[in-house]
Amino acid sequence: MARPKIALIGAGQIGGTLAHLVALKELGDVVLFDIADGTPQGKALDIAESGPSEGFDATLKGTTDYADIAGADVCIVTAGVPRKPGMSRDDLLGINLKVMKSVGEGIAANAPDAFVICITNPLDAMVWALREFSGMPHNKVVGMAGVLDSARFRHFLSVEFNVSMRDVTAFVLGGHGDTMVPLTRYSTVGGIPLPDLVNMGWTTQDKLDAIVQRTRDGGAEIVGLLKTGSAFYAPATSAIEMAEAYLKDQRRLLPCAAYCDGEFGLKGMYVGVPTIIGANGIEKVVDIKMAKDEQAMFDKSVAAVKGLVEACKGIDPILA
Ligand SMILES: NC(=O)C1=CN([C@@H]2O[C@H](COP(=O)(O)OP(=O)(O)OC[C@H]3O[C@@H](n4cnc5c(N)ncnc54)[C@H](O)[C@@H]3O)[C@@H](O)[C@H]2O)C=CC1
Ligand SMILES: O=C([O-])CC(=O)C(=O)O
Numbered sequence: 001m002a003r004p005k006i007a008l009i010g011a012g013q014i015g016g017t018l019a020h021l022v023a024l025k026e027l028g029d030v031v032l033f034d035i036a037d038g039t040p041q042g043k044a045l046d047i048a049e050s051g052p053s054e055g056f057d058a059t060l061k062g063t064t065d066y067a068d069i070a071g072a073d074v075c076i077v078t079a080g081v082p083r084k085p086g087m088s089r090d091d092l093l094g095i096n097l098k099v100m101k102s103v104g105e106g107i108a109a110n111a112p113d114a115f116v117i118c119i120t121n122p123l124d125a126m127v128w129a130l131r132e133f134s135g136m137p138h139n140k141v142v143g144m145a146g147v148l149d150s151a152r153f154r155h156f157l158s159v160e161f162n163v164s165m166r167d168v169t170a171f172v173l174g175g176h177g178d179t180m181v182p183l184t185r186y187s188t189v190g191g192i193p194l195p196d197l198v199n200m201g202w203t204t205q206d207k208l209d210a211i212v213q214r215t216r217d218g219g220a221e222i223v224g225l226l227k228t229g230s231a232f233y234a235p236a237t238s239a240i241e242m243a244e245a246y247l248k249d250q251r252r253l254l255p256c257a258a259y260c261d262g263e264f265g266l267k268g269m270y271v272g273v274p275t276i277i278g279a280n281g282i283e284k285v286v287d288i289k290m291a292k293d294e295q296a297m298f299d300k301s302v303a304a305v306k307g308l309v310e311a312c313k314g315i316d317p318i319l320a
Contacts, residue, residue, distance in 0.1 A: 104133025146255025
């Protein structure tokens, strides 16, 4: 059987890391696309030259021509600009919206059957716009953020409890911004929900609150440290987890920015919700019941995303 074809739209920090991970994990053959001529070709060649030592079987091609992504099974979109210290993700909206237009058209024309994972920020509005520009089915276009935010939450919790990250589960829903919603009641250590762990005296509510806030600020913390761009190792790994779930029909239950058509009382919008990813893309949005305070946080986050979508409509009349 032919290897899957994985197109990476954007060959910057995340795109290059994605290409390396796809090759190392032998998920498929890689086409790395970017408008900056030389960058995708150089990264593809560099990673291909690591193959003999690493021993993977995958071809890598760098290109500036959308025709080369023809027939891709998966497209992962990181094209656009990242933020710098002092900026919010929302400040990227105007410039990255234009990028989503060309990328959406390029994918629709060349790889209309692909499963598309958007990473570009501000994530929830950009995945909505990318879907609109591409006209592709809603279940085949999804945004990556919840897997990353939950991974950050899990990492901080594993350090606090001094246990393996494998035994920590976490759910971060809502928009990928300052209003994101880490759900402590649905996050566990060895199956024990976090509020129970506070009651058991294993940690304090103050410490848990600080971890929740650090999770919300997780992207900004890295931007502040790197100074020249934003996180890329963990974001790439998170998107690979989603791509693998699709390619291997794993039916993973992962928090993703998915299209809600009635779920969570939302109609026609993308926001971070629990989803099942399998061979049909987003197979299901899992409509969990939230407590009153959780719902209030989620509603606030949804309102923030709606504001950004309205801003997109104001910029590009095609979207209105
Ligand atoms: N959803 C999430 O959780 C996360 C999202 N991000 C976002 O991902 C995006 C990419 O981040 P990085 O890879 O670090 O940025 P980067 O600047 O390293 O790479 C972006 C690449 O996009 C290319 N590009 C620009 N316009 C293009 C176009 N029209 N078509 C094709 N390629 C184009 C650039 O030439 C550049 O190589 C940013 O918007 C960032 O904010 C970053 C981390 C996490
Ligand atoms: O913070 C940023 O700008 C990049 C991002 O979305 C993240 O790392 O969560």
